[in-house]
Amino acid sequence: MLDIQGVSLEIEGNKGTEILKSINLKFYNKKIYVVTGPNGGGKSSLAKVIMGVYNPTSGRILLNGQDITYSTITERARLGIGYAFQSPPRFKGIKVRDLLNMAASHNPENVNICDLLYNVGLCAQDYLDRDVDSSLSGGEMKRIEIATVLARNLKVAVFDEPEAGIDLWSFQKLAETFKTIHEQYDTTIIIISHQERIMELADEIIIMSNGSISAQSERDVILAGILNSDTCLCSTKCEKGVGQNVECIG
Numbered sequence: 001m002l003d004i005q006g007v008s009l010e011i012e013g014n015k016g017t018e019i020l021k022s023i024n025l026k027f028y029n030k031k032i033y034v035v036t037g038p039n040g041g042g043k044s045s046l047a048k049v050i051m052g053v054y055n056p057t058s059g060r061i062l063l064n065g066q067d068i069t070y071s072t073i074t075e076r077a078r079l080g081i082g083y084a085f086q087s088p089p090r091f092k093g094i095k096v097r098d099l100l101n102m103a104a105s106h107n108p109e110n111v112n113i114c115d116l117l118y119n120v121g122l123c124a125q126d127y128l129d130r131d132v133d134s135s136l137s138g139g140e141m142k143r144i145e146i147a148t149v150l151a152r153n154l155k156v157a158v159f160d161e162p163e164a165g166i167d168l169w170s171f172q173k174l175a176e177t178f179k180t181i182h183e184q185y186d187t188t189i190i191i192i193s194h195q196e197r198i199m200e201l202a203d204e205i206i207i208m209s210n211g212s213i214s215a216q217s218e219r220d221v222i223l224a225g226i227l228n229s230d231t232c233l234c235s236t237k238c239e240k241g242v243g244q245n246v247e248c249i250g
């Protein structure tokens with residue numbers, strides 16, 4: 001279990017304002033959590049605190065009881081926490097095949113790199129020997145990065161807006177892949193998303209706005225709340241009415 005206890009985050013140069021305000025969350029094994037909410041609500045910052053890109057100003061982060069609050073990104077990666085960035089980095093001189101083999105190096109018997117590409121809607125024949133550089137489109141790069149996260153058999157996998165730049169056909173494949181990981185592995189999956197179709201995959205949905213958790217519950221409760229409530233759950237006083245809140249959150 002990943003346990004976020006009273007985590008706050010201030011970033012220097014951001015006028016001393018708290019980007020995360022005393023967040024308490026428990027992420028259990030083998031569950032899919034979708035974190036959603038309006039732009040600037042703190043979703044990516046929460047993901048970066050989990051990954052170790054930012055150190056919290058206060059609070060603690062525990063992975064299966066081990067305090068990892070100040071562990072480095074590398075230490076967390078070794079412990080089995082993985083992150084697919086909103087805009088993935090590119091690596092000069094490395095081929096897609098190398099990147100996937102590196103990602104799968106702890107789990108080589110169980111991972112077929114062609115299947116990994118297939119799972120994110122790419123044809124292995126066309127992509128394994130491509131360079132991981134600017135010749136790949138944003139959507140292709142994103143899918144390859146998601147494939148590297150899938151290769152790692154992680155304890156906690158964090159995906160930041162996996163749908164961004166991905167076409168409708170590949171999106172369907174991606175949704176199936178999340179379902180497969182959910183059924184076959186104990187991985188805790190945390191997906192940051194504005195997409196209702198991704199929210200439908202969740203066991204639990206968490207809505208963040210203004211650096212705080214404004215709602216958290218089982219998927220159906222939150223989705224019904226979003227679709228039927230007069231009060232907008234995004235908490236930005238947008239005054240959208242019944243059935244409009246999904247559009248607002250997205």
Ligand SMILES: Nc1ncnc2c1ncn2[C@@H]1O[C@H](COP(=O)(O)OP(=O)(O)OP(=O)(O)O)[C@@H](O)[C@H]1O
Pocket residue numbers: 011013014019037038039040041042043044045046
């Ligand atoms: N490095 C930084 N320096 C200054 N401000 C930052 C930094 N990172 C994030 N912020 C601010 O923190 C707030 C939360 O940003 P964050 O990216 O976590 O939001 P988000 O919910 O992921 O938004 P989006 O849905 O647009 O991706 C924003 O106001 C953002 O400008």
